């Protein structure tokens with residue numbers, strides 16, 4: 001992939017990362033605010049717990065995505081970005097445009113999904 005394209009994907013990944021970190025900050029400050037409140041009514045307390053679990057689930061997903069985005073940025077640095085981890089072939093830019101953090105090409109992804117289906121996952 002030429003440098004212009006790499007820069008293009010670096011921009012996308014950087015702004016994705018920025019957005020994720022901003023969201024994470026907002027979530028954390030939101031959590032701190034609600035934990036300070038008192039819930040004398042058990043029903044309120046229950047729904048508060050559900051909210052909290054939801055927030056934690058979202059945060060977990062965000063954390064994983066942040067790690068993926070950072071990995072992708074590292075691959076841009078060391079020159080392996082856009083190359084399939086499985087077969088070493090270039091990943092199509094169309095696929096990267098849809099999923100900039102992807103590490104394998106469409107063919108390998110299909111194979112992987114096929115294997116998962118066979119295993120009944």
Ligand SMILES: [Zn+2]
Nearest residue numbers: 084087105108
């Ligand atoms: Zn591949």
